[in-house]
Amino acid sequence: MIGALARMPSTLRTFGGSQVSNLVGLLIVAGALALTLQHVLQHSASFFFQILIIGIADGTIYGLIALGYTMVYGIIELINFAHGDVFTLGGYFSLALFPIFGIAEGKAGFGYVIPLLVVAAITMLLCGVVNVAIERVAYRPLRHAPRLAPLITAIGMSSILEGAMYLWRGPNSLHYPDLLPLTRFNIGPVNIGVKDLIVITFALVLVVVFTLFINLSKLGKAMRATAQDRDAAQLMGIDINRTISATFFIGAALAGAGGITWGLYISSVDPFLGFITGLIAFTAAVFGGIGNIPGAALGGLLIGLIRAFSDSYFDSSWTEVLIFGILIATLVFRPTGLLGMRVPEK
Amino acid sequence: MALLEVSGIDVFYGRVQAVRGASLTVDAGEVVALIGSNGAGKTTTLRTISGLLHPAGGKITFNGKDITRTEPQNIVHLGICQSPEGRRLFARMSVLDNLRMGAYTRKNAVEIKRDMERVFELFPRLKERSNQIAGTLSGGEQQMCAMGRALMAKPKLLMLDEPSLGLAPILVETIFNIVREINAQGTPVLLVEQNAHKALEVAHRGYVLETGVIVQTGTGKELLESEEVQRAYLGM
Numbered sequence: 001m002i003g004a005l006a007r008m009p010s011t012l013r014t015f016g017g018s019q020v021s022n023l024v025g026l027l028i029v030a031g032a033l034a035l036t037l038q039h040v041l042q043h044s045a046s047f048f049f050q051i052l053i054i055g056i057a058d059g060t061i062y063g064l065i066a067l068g069y070t071m072v073y074g075i076i077e078l079i080n081f082a083h084g085d086v087f088t089l090g091g092y093f094s095l096a097l098f099p100i101f102g103i104a105e106g107k108a109g110f111g112y113v114i115p116l117l118v119v120a121a122i123t124m125l126l127c128g129v130v131n132v133a134i135e136r137v138a139y140r141p142l143r144h145a146p147r148l149a150p151l152i153t154a155i156g157m158s159s160i161l162e163g164a165m166y167l168w169r170g171p172n173s174l175h176y177p178d179l180l181p182l183t184r185f186n187i188g189p190v191n192i193g194v195k196d197l198i199v200i201t202f203a204l205v206l207v208v209v210f211t212l213f214i215n216l217s218k219l220g221k222a223m224r225a226t227a228q229d230r231d232a233a234q235l236m237g238i239d240i241n242r243t244i245s246a247t248f249f250i251g252a253a254l255a256g257a258g259g260i261t262w263g264l265y266i267s268s269v270d271p272f273l274g275f276i277t278g279l280i281a282f283t284a285a286v287f288g289g290i291g292n293i294p295g296a297a298l299g300g301l302l303i304g305l306i307r308a309f310s311d312s313y314f315d316s317s318w319t320e321v322l323i324f325g326i327l328i329a330t331l332v333f334r335p336t337g338l339l340g341m342r343v344p345e346k
Numbered sequence: 347m348a349l350l351e352v353s354g355i356d357v358f359y360g361r362v363q364a365v366r367g368a369s370l371t372v373d374a375g376e377v378v379a380l381i382g383s384n385g386a387g388k389t390t391t392l393r394t395i396s397g398l399l400h401p402a403g404g405k406i407t408f409n410g411k412d413i414t415r416t417e418p419q420n421i422v423h424l425g426i427c428q429s430p431e432g433r434r435l436f437a438r439m440s441v442l443d444n445l446r447m448g449a450y451t452r453k454n455a456v457e458i459k460r461d462m463e464r465v466f467e468l469f470p471r472l473k474e475r476s477n478q479i480a481g482t483l484s485g486g487e488q489q490m491c492a493m494g495r496a497l498m499a500k501p502k503l504l505m506l507d508e509p510s511l512g513l514a515p516i517l518v519e520t521i522f523n524i525v526r527e528i529n530a531q532g533t534p535v536l537l538v539e540q541n542a543h544k545a546l547e548v549a550h551r552g553y554v555l556e557t558g559v560i561v562q563t564g565t566g567k568e569l570l571e572s573e574e575v576q577r578a579y580l581g582m
């Protein structure tokens with residue numbers, strides 16, 4: 001699997017998503033949709049909407065994490081396996097910060113909005129710093145080494161972060177305080193929680209702000225330029241080391257925000273949460289088109305929906321098989337993902 | 347003191363030496379051609395001047411400042427910008443964004459806007475295509491975009507690596523006319539070309555590079571008339 005990932009860019013060039021595999025893909029998707037529809041019709045509409053909302057909320061969080069995978073891959077062609085653990089770290093950092101800002105369960109209210117946002121900002125900053133440090137010590141010295149080398153150190157960094165969280169707070173799952181209001185209300189057949197709305201809005205706002213930043217800011221353009229042609233970027237006066245650091249920082253900040261959102265939504269975190277969540281988000285990034293930023297957001301949303309529907313209409317024990325089946329199918333049949341690259345590389 | 351002074355640089359790829367003790371200078375106001383066949387080391391020389399490669403031996407100074415070990419982004423700040431071999435545009439960005447990336451090191455928005463107008467005057471075609479994605483431009487348009495992008499850095503020395511490569515004859519003519527015009531407006535140019543004839547016509551002076559060694563130098567006219575050059579590079 002690791003070998004396959006290391007070879008991925010060359011696969012990207014050789015496969016193009018042939019007519020036949022496109023057709024087969026369409027048939028499979030159509031079949032899956034028909035089967036899902038059949039199951040959906042056996043249950044109530046309100047159940048359907050509830051699952052839909054869970055899928056969207058999970059999906060936007062996966063999207064937040066997937067953005068970091070895709071950005072880092074885009075700029076240095078490395079799958080940062082530690083990224084999922086930086087996401088978990090967001091949960092752990094924020095848990096440690098809550099008491100400092102007087103935030104505790106059971107007293108939720110509007111007074112918490114500001115402290116919660118402050119905690120989120122500090123957590124994002126800390127996660128960013130950790131990821132920049134990881135790049136500096138574990139990836140940059142290997143930039144000219146064979147591709148497999150940094151991939152292996154990435155797995156090593158992932159274990160180190162998981163081990164550090166394990167030592168810090170122990171092996172058990174930690175309760176994350178319920179800080180969001182539990183009020184629910186109905187719109188027609190749709191029963192929706194204020195919590196769902198807050199989580200989805202928060203994640204969406206971050207994705208939108210981030211997209212604007214990448215497309216409009218000077219640093220964002222430098223990041224895209226470096227991803228598209230590193231030498232040419234240097235010839236335009238871009239400091240690529242700084243740009244790569246910025247990429248790791250921003251990706252990690254988004255993952256950290258994802259960690260908080262996850263904690264608030266699911267109410268628990270554990271040291272190994274990032275392993276599986278990271279793999280799912282990575283799948284989302286590949287599904288949407290690795291290196292492609294809108295693709296990561298879209299892939300996250302779709303994977304979130306697939307997961308929610310598979311969990312509730314089918315059997316949750318098959319969900320991971322399904323998701324990693326999607327990962328493998330994407331790598332084999334359509335390595336550029338759903339959105340791929342808008343223009344072929346030179 | 348010359349504007350750019352390359353003295354005796356040795357450049358290696360691993361253990362393979364691509365440039366051997368090459369020396370050349372570019373003075374203010376000049377167009378200097380660096381000619382030689384495929385694999386002679388022309389691109390390697392330009393990449394070394396730009397700081398993408400560092401020489402194992404020798405020295406490079408620009409405006410009297412030693413830039414032998416300077417990082418590429420700082421060399422751009424000092425005023426050397428190149429349009430690299432193969433254009434190397436940011437393929438998924440618009441023409442306008444590519445040009446803006448050229449001005450990455452600059453702050454003054456008014457001056458940048460003025461230079462953008464100047465680039466559009468030199469290459470009216472780019473203005474029509476300013477919102478098109480660079481990867482979808484034709485070869486000639488891509489070359490114009492690459493040259494325009496380098497000009498947006500407002501370089502004190504412009505380096506062009508094979509600007510005419512792969513272009514239709516009529517476009518080759520246009521490109522060389524534009525090189526003349528850029529120089530007439532005051533920018534010194536170091537021009538790397540396999541099209542020796544055209545390059546030497548435009549250049550004040552030239553150097554001939556053969557397997558990493560500078561074997562001949564002189565004014566453009568002298569080189570055009572030299573027997574060796576005629577035999578090896580002009581197909582006479």
Ligand SMILES: Nc1ncnc2c1ncn2[C@@H]1O[C@H](COP(=O)(O)OP(=O)(O)O)[C@@H](O)[C@H]1O
Binds near residue numbers: 359362382384387389
């Ligand atoms: N990245 C590289 N790695 C190893 N050798 C290289 C590399 N780039 C160029 N060379 C070698 O260096 C020599 C000079 O190449 P280059 O500077 O590209 O020549 P030119 O631009 O004159 O065609 C050639 O023999 C080429 O094979």
Ligand SMILES: [Mg+2]
Binds near residue numbers: 388389390431508
């Ligand atoms: Mg060359």
